[in-house]
Amino acid sequence: MHINQEHSRVEVVQLPSPTAWPLVLSLGIALLCTGLVTNLFIGILGLMLSICGCVGWFFQVFPHESHIDVPVQVGDVQVLSSRTLQDRLPVSEMHRKFLPIETFHIGTGIKGGIAGGLAMTLPAAIFSLIKYHSIWYATNLLAAGGFVSWANASDAFLSEFHMRGLLAAAAIHGLTSLLVGLLYGAMLPMYPRSPIVTAGLVAPLLFTGILHSALGIVSPILNDRIDWFWFIISQIAFGLVCGFVVNLSAKVRTAQFRALPFAVRAGIHISSDAGPQEPTEISTTDQKNEKRDRPE
Amino acid sequence: MATQSPVNAILDETTSSSTHPSALQILHDWLTTADHKKIGLMYIGYALLFLVVGGFQAILMRIQLAIPNNHFVSPQAFNQLFTMHGTTMVFFVGMPVLFGFGNYLIPLMIGARDMAFPRLNAFSFWIAAFGGFLLYFSYLGAPGLSGAGSAPDVGWWAYAPLTARAFSPGHSTDYWTLAILISGIGSIGTAINIVATILCMRCPGMKLSRMPLLVWIYLVMAMMVFVTISPLTAAQIMLLLDRYLGSHFFDTQAGGSAVLWMHFFWVFGHPEVYVLILPTFAFANEIIPVFSRKAVFGYPAMVAATVAIGFISLSVWAHHMFTVGMGPGANTFFVLATMTISVPTGIKIFNWLATIWGGKIHFTSSMKFAIGFLFQFLVAGLTGIMLGSAPFDWQLSNSYFVVAHFHYVLVGAILFMLFSAFYYWYPKMTGRMLSEKLGTWHFWLFVIGFHLTFDLMHIPGILGMPRRIYTYEADRGWMMWNLLISCGAVIQTVATLIFVYNLIWSYFKGPVAGADPWDAWTLEWSTTSPPPSYNFAVIPGVSSRRPLWDLKHPEDPDSNYE
Incomplete structure (x- = not known):
């Protein structure tokens, strides 16, 4: 100064x-x-x-x-700046980051979560019927994580209908399904290739792996009695339905799209943001937006 | 290719005084001041004094626990040590130092000449200071359980019924109660001042959406102070009524509830952790972008995350009480609320990483401590999630694992970021640069000492070592861990002494800083170092979140993009 x-x-x-x-x-x-x-x-x-x-x-x-x-x-x-600018060696356009110009609306994830959550109840009910001859077993088992007094409950008790068990399970399952659905909505555009494999197989297996290592802490009773085979089937059911619903939805444009020049947005000129195979000149607007993310 | 972009702008010019006031004049000046900067510095100096005291108490405790069957201090003195250490560090180090930085920086950052209520500001400082002195007077004047001159010994939670007169005769507990009570008045006063200043005294052009993130976070923190200090004050008054006027709020034998105290205390206690850590987030928001040479990533998300933390933190208090037996409904609620708060906190961590990502990072001492903060806060958050899960907490509640977790937060995150803030704003406050060489020694020694102490402290906790234990048998398997932990504490002490030496040496011998040594972007760097009493000769106007960037780079101002 x-x-x-x-x-x-x-x-x-x-x-x-x-x-x-x-x-x-x-x-x-x-x-x-x-x-x-x-x-x-x-x-x-x-x-x-x-x-x-x-x-x-x-x-x-x-x-x-x-x-x-x-x-x-x-x-x-x-007021003076002591900053210095350095000439940079030119790098390939392939090394540039490409931010998505379209993504799913937040409501898509919610819809997917609800649909997936409903689909997941089917294998859970089948498991309960086959193993315990009651559709309420899986419901009560999920709810038992929230009730200390149910920690030593018998299978017969868990096979009966309990209103508080149903409410607790609905709350736990509903909330978790919504959160995972939102995650699907946010992450599926990042893996555009084979979305059904990603949503229906890879993500359920990853989620099952994480839960397998953590369930002993989160809900010891569920960890003791869970049937992992049926759990994986219900996870896959969730993933397939949720992924299907999400992928079915139309995408919305992100702020990156609004930052593109009018000619690009109007479809007259192709932007470099379209992908690494289609490099074009960076417009003035692009440069301004880059400045926000790039160091001096 | 170097560039300089001179801009003519009327900002400030300080008149220098050649007269040298006497020591008495200087003392009078400081005792009667209403200047927010001097009050801020007094807050900081007062907190540093108590930091040394609290640190000394910690060292005494670590010597006591270093080896089994040790009797370095008596059991009574040990109880007093952990009570006074916890109370001192939270109420007389953490709160004052953060209020001090807030006092100093907020008016400068929003282009104001002072706080909204300068006299209330002075009153708030002095009453908080007298609260601390009253607490320590108990070492001389309190007749307690162990006779005259005994300090409070009921732990910093002061759980009922231990605080009842039957179990805590004499006045040692009363000193604790009254000291906290009157320092709370100061906290409320400062919070009122911060809110009023931020809402009413911003310079022209500084809309809420253009405020520096530090100011935003202090606004949320001050709002939280209103909500958290009030129940604590109420509980302290109820405790006094129980002890002297025959009421039975916490007397279980007469229909009261000891758990009621726990709820009152933790309704204050857990949000208090966020009251302490939010300002350090604020420091990170200012320091990390400057030393990454990039604008902060995701400003709106950072503001939203701060507000979300402010709200959610008010609904997590009972995760300190999982072992009380609150019932499955309450346990489930507080587990979920505790997990939820990790979402906005995670947003902040990702945004700081995104700010650093691709930046031209300057590894100054300040930035080193900020990066240490990022890593250690993440680890502290992970053990927080572990303890936030009720079944896990049932196993490790009241163990040294919990002590390790919250010291990871308080030291690994808060203290590291405070050190970072000292290195960053010391030049503004004194006009001198801190020594980078000493700063590097300070950083690495503190990192080594910190991790030796608090990483290893988790292990005796898992092995079953309870907190507040006076001594232990040799066959428990805790000795080696405790010895290493104590060695780490000594290394941290050496590092802190280097820091204190650096503060003093640099004040006299450090290189002259100039107004803007970091080439920063917020308004405090537009005035001289140290700033004049009026801060700005002409109140500045701003048109973006980085007004100094705009002045330095008129060809490409931020206002074009916001």
Whole structure:
């Protein structure tokens, strides 16, 4: 910063005047409290100081707030940057990042989560019927993670209908399905090749692997009694249906698209953002947007 | 190719005074000041003083625990040490130092001349300071369980019924209660000031969407102070009523509830962690972009994440109480709420990484500590998620694993980022640069000491070592871990002494900083170092989130893109 002395002038700035009354008041309150545990006279001293502090402070700000005038010199200041710019070696367009210009709407993930969550209940119900002759077993098992008193529940108990079990399971399953659905909506555009394989096989297996390692901590009772074969089937059911619903939806344009030049948006000119195989000149708008993400 | 972009803009020019005031004048000046910068510096100096005291208490505890069957201090003194260490570090180090930085920086960053209520600001500082002194006066004046001159010994939670007069006779607990009570008045006063200043005193052009992220975060933090300090104050008053006026709020034998105290305390206690850590997020938001030479990534997401943390943090308190037996419904709710808070926190971590990504990183001491903060905060968050799961917490509650977790947050994240902030803003506050060489020594020694202490501290916790234990038998298998942990604490102490030496040496001998030594972008760097009492001779106007970038680069101002 460089100051130009030739154009300086003197002005006055008003600032609050220094005062000891806040210090006096705070000391008074502190001594008042100290008096409660030490000596009455310290409390009385604290009370007197508090009253003095209040009165003194009052007259500091009424009828007019006390202030001091500080003369200042005002002048032109040159604000300088010490940054340096470096010429960079040209790199291949292939090494540039390509941000998506289209993605799924957030509602798509929610729809996918709901559909997948419903689909998942089918294998779970079949598992319950085959193994325990009741469709409620899987529901109650899921709910048992939230009820400490159900930790040692018998299979017969878990096979019965329990309204609180149904509500708890619905809440847990519904919330998890929504969150995973949102994840699908956000991540599927990142893996455009073979979306059904990604959504229906890879993601369910990955999720199952993560849950397998963590379920002992999250829900020990579920970990003890879960049937991993049927769990994987229900996960695949979720993934296939959720992935299908998500992929069926139309994509919306991202902020990256709005940053493209009008000619590109209108379809007259092809943008470099379209992909690495179609390099084109970077427009002025592109350069401006790059600046936000690139270092000096 | 070097560029310089001189811009003529009326910002500031300080008049220099050649007179040398006497020591008495200087003392009078500081005692009566209403200047936000001086009050900020007093907050910081006061906090550093108590940091040394609290650190000394920690070292005494680590010596006691270094080997089994040790009697370096008495059991009574050990109880007092952990009570005073926890209380000091939270109420008289963490809060004051963050309020100090806020006091100093907020008006400068928003282009104001002072806080909205300068006298209330002075009052808030002094009453908080007297709170700390009152607490430590208990070492001299409190007749407690172990006779005259005993300090509080009920832990920083002060759980009922331990605080009842039957179990805590004398006044040692009362000193704790009153000290916290009156320092809380100061916290509320400063929070009022911060909110009023930010909402009412921003310079022309500084819309909410253009405020520096530091200011945004302090706004949320101040709002949280209102909500969190109030229940603590209420609980302290109820405790005093229980002890002296015959009420039974926490007396279980007379129909009261000890769990009620726990709820009151943790409704304050857990959001308090966020009150402490949010300002360090604020520092990271200013420091990481400057030393990455890029604008912060995802400004709106950062603001939204901050507000989300502010709200969600108010609904997680009972994850400290999983072992109380609250029932499955409450346990499930607090597990889910605790997990949820990791989402906005994760957003912040990703945004900081994205800011660093591809940047031209300057590895100054400040940036080194900021990067240490990023890594260690992530680890602290991961153990937080582990403890936030009720079944896991049932196994490790009240163990050294918990102690390791929250020290990872308080030291690994908060203290690291505080050190970063010191290296970054010390030149602005004093006009001198801190020594980078000493800073590098400080950083590496502290990193080594920190990880030796707090990484290893998880292990005795998993092996069953309970927190607050006075000593232990040799056959427990904890000795080697505790010895290494204590060695780490000594290394951290050496590193901290280097830092203190650096602060003092640089004040007299450090290179002159100039107004803008980091080539930064926020308004505090547009005025001289240290700033004049009026901050800005002419109130500046801004048209983007990086006003100094705009002035330095008029050919390509940020306002074109925001």
